[in-house]
Amino acid sequence: MDILNNAMRISLDNDADVAYIYFKEISSGEVVQTISLNDSINIDLDREGKTLGIEIIDASKNLPATVFTNKIVA
Numbered sequence: 001m002d003i004l005n006n007a008m009r010i011s012l013d014n015d016a017d018v019a020y021i022y023f024k025e026i027s028s029g030e031v032v033q034t035i036s037l038n039d040s041i042n043i044d045l046d047r048e049g050k051t052l053g054i055e056i057i058d059a060s061k062n063l064p065a066t067v068f069t070n071k072i073v074a
Helices: none
Strands: 002-006 008-013 018-023 034-037 041-045 053-056
Touching: none
Parallel strands: none
Antiparallel strands: 002 008, 008 018, 018 053, 034 041, 041 053
16 A cells, blocks of 8 residues: 655555655665664665655554545545
């Protein structure tokens, strides 16, 4: 299930309880570095150090409930 919001997209995997916030569409090999902020949040960067996306593990615990209830599905 995907939620669309202009150029940003949030992908939710309810079975894995993981969310990924895309700031743009990511090409294969575009992520060159992943920074782990803690056990639940990883940030993917491109070659220039720009943020491409953010992975949120245990999304149901780490995101507001409105993320799961206010869905615009494409």
